[in-house]
Amino acid sequence: MVTFFFLMCLAILTPGLFGTSVERFLGIVHVLNTAAATLKAAMESKLAEHSLSLSRIRGQGYDGASNMRGEFNGLKSLILKTNSSAYYVHCFAHQLQLTLVAVANSHIDVAHLFTLTDKIQNTVGASCKRKDMLRERQAAEIAKALNNGEKETGKGQNQEMGLSRAGATRWGSHYGTVNNVIGLFTPILDVLEMIEEEAVDSNQKGEAKILLDGLPSFDCVFVLHLMQDVLGLTNVLSQALQKKDQNIVNAIGLVKVTKSQLQRMREDGWDPLLQKVSLFCNKHNIPVPNMEATFVTRGRPRRRSEEMTNLHRYRVQIFYTILDMQLKELNDRFDEISSELLLCVACLNPRDAFEAFNKDMLIKMASFYPREFENIDMATLGYQLDTYIMDVRLDERFHDIRDLNELSKMLVRTKKNLTFPYVYLLLKLALLLPVATASVERAFSAMKLIKSKLRNRMGDVWMNDCLVTYIERDIFNEIPNELIMQNYQKMKTRRELL
Structure with missing residues (x-):
């Protein structure tokens, strides 16, 4: 039997909290299937428990699953048919992850890199013994660097690193994988050499030999450092989008900044990247090709690739191509930020003495919410x-x-x-538009802590109650124990006072 759960979080804005937007966990619902109609019925039922209605929704956000964002029969479309003011925003953080995955799957050199990292994880991380060997080599490498003055000691520095697998559904995992492979480059090679020499299984020996041929090469090191720079820029955006206090205007601005940084890297980043890669290769005794020489396909020396130089190969076919693909994907994935509603929201931006303010666009924004502004004269709003x-x-x-x-x-x-209630109403509507579903994903992850192996038979009601108290613990921590005991005492007659 397959079990499906539908998680619901609600964002509200209350003047009682000094105008802050507050997101609260409503609960988790057990559904028979993940069809859009089933999810809509579950949502209506859960909202009704809290005396809420779909008609009061002013923003909805999900990931890219077809049953959620389908244009005709997706959950967001079914809700929009009921409530035209429940505007949908595709999770910005999820779109960014899709961009990274698309580039990784589309460019052969990037795909080859992450194939190698997966094989490293499978080979080096296959047993506790090999993991211990990796830790020992890492500790020896750090000690050597400290003795040579290459690294400095300090609180939080030189922490132990482990191998992590890049995943399409784990935001930021690609960046973590690349960083760990670079940081553990020498220990990984040491462990692979030991596996090649001492492993009993010939398949494991062969796998280690393949990795030893592919990892310490200029091609692999070049793509590794290029993706570190690219993912480093996009990781800043990814982390920012997952903050609870992020709003739609900031998100749009951060996307624009990231695009500008990638474009600047494309124009001015070649020389710094080549210098960094060359230093890394020299440190690890990896041959650096002459950029003016003719490029020869590795393993096929007779194939001259139409007299292409190494410079053209690494600068044009890899460096420019990967950055162009990244920029194209960002433009394609974030086309929603050019929609009319979000352009109107951007006019509320207070930066640079409210430079983006546009009265006509804000009046148009009010027209998107007829229930809020149905009894308001637009001329009055303009004044x-x-x-x-x-x-x-x-x-x-x-x-x-x-x-x-x-x-x-x-x-x-x-x-x-x-003094300006209509302007404040526009601002509240803007703050309710969801930027990312990171907090919802974290709430789902909390299920692993609540429904553990020791509590694997707990029912839906008990699990829901435990999740509410755990996720919203900032509220429950303020409730004194004495009040809780009094409440339990009043539930039924007990032999003694609690």
């Missing part, structure tokens, strides 16, 4: 926007505001949310 922008630009307290979260808090703190 309020005119007064609002003059007021906040003249108020020094708003000069250092950087994002929508800070703007919302400042409006509440200065009581301007009461």
